[in-house]
Amino acid sequence: MGKEQFHQPDYSRKVAGVKFTVGSAELIRQVGHIQVINSKFYEDLPGKYKPAPYGPLDTRLGTFQKxxxxxxxxxxxxxxxGHFGFIDLEQPVFHVGFFKLIIQVLQCICK
Incomplete structure (x- = not known):
């Protein structure tokens, strides 16, 4: 009596599509600590650099000063x-920092 050969079943599937997303707008609003509505980095105080409230450097988003x-x-x-903040935009935008990674992923998947 010889050994029986093991045959692994073939579970290969075709990729139907790829979707890139970071979450819905509502999810981003829920995980964000504050809404960034001020475009200024610092308050207009003579001789002082204090982060502007509701700005990109608001100290509720984290600190960069020791x-x-x-x-x-x-x-x-x-x-x-660091903590999340969010900005409401009028139109969807692409983050140019992710283009190279997206192209690499698509080259692996798409022939």
Whole structure:
């Protein structure tokens, strides 16, 4: 009596499509801590650089200064991982930083 050969079943499938997304607009609003509505980085104070409230450098999104703690978690710049903010845009936009990665993924999938 000889050994029986093992045959692995073929479960290959065709790729029907690829969809790239980071989540719905509602999901992004839910995970965001604040809405960024101010385009200024700093407040207009003479001789001081204080991050503008509801701006891209708001300290509720994290801190970049060693002497200041994050207003959301209370940790310093070394320990705070940063927090999400969101901006409502009128039209969908592409993030140019992802183009190279998307092209590489598509080249692996699409022949």
């Amino acid at each position: 002497s200041q703690n994050c207003e959301t978690c209370g940790l310093g710049a070394q320990d705070c991982i």
